[in-house]
Amino acid sequence: MESETRKEYVEPPYCVTVELDVTHFLGRVxxxxxxxxxxMVHLVTSCAQEIEEFRYRFLDGWVVLYRKINTACTVSIKPNTPYHHIHSILYSCA
Known part of the structure; x- marks a missing residue:
């Protein structure tokens, strides 16, 4: 049943939890x-593009490997506010 449900997702969810030292990253950001x-969202979604398994999708009952996928994340913009769904159409910070 689980695999049948996943076939319906346009953007299947992935969850990964890691411990990460961001000291160097903070020094650049x-x-x-x-x-x-x-x-961080930009970095993680850019890295996800590099992993072939994350770019597979079902299309009309077929398994398709895309060259590029659009990813989305749910983040809290400000403390104690509702979460927002953002897509990784990210721009350079000028």
Missing amino acids: RPSGCSFTFS
Whole structure:
């Protein structure tokens, strides 16, 4: 039943939990003035593009490997506010 349900997803969900030392990353993000959260989302979704298994989708009953996928994340923009669903159409922080 689980696999049949996943076939219906346009963007199947993946969950990964890791411990990560972001000291070096923070040292590069802070001076640029970019948001840590959005910079991390950009980094993670860019890395996900590199993993072939994350780019497989079902299309009309067939398994298809895409060259590029659009990813989405749910993040809290401000403390104590509702979460927002954002797509990884990310822009350079100028």
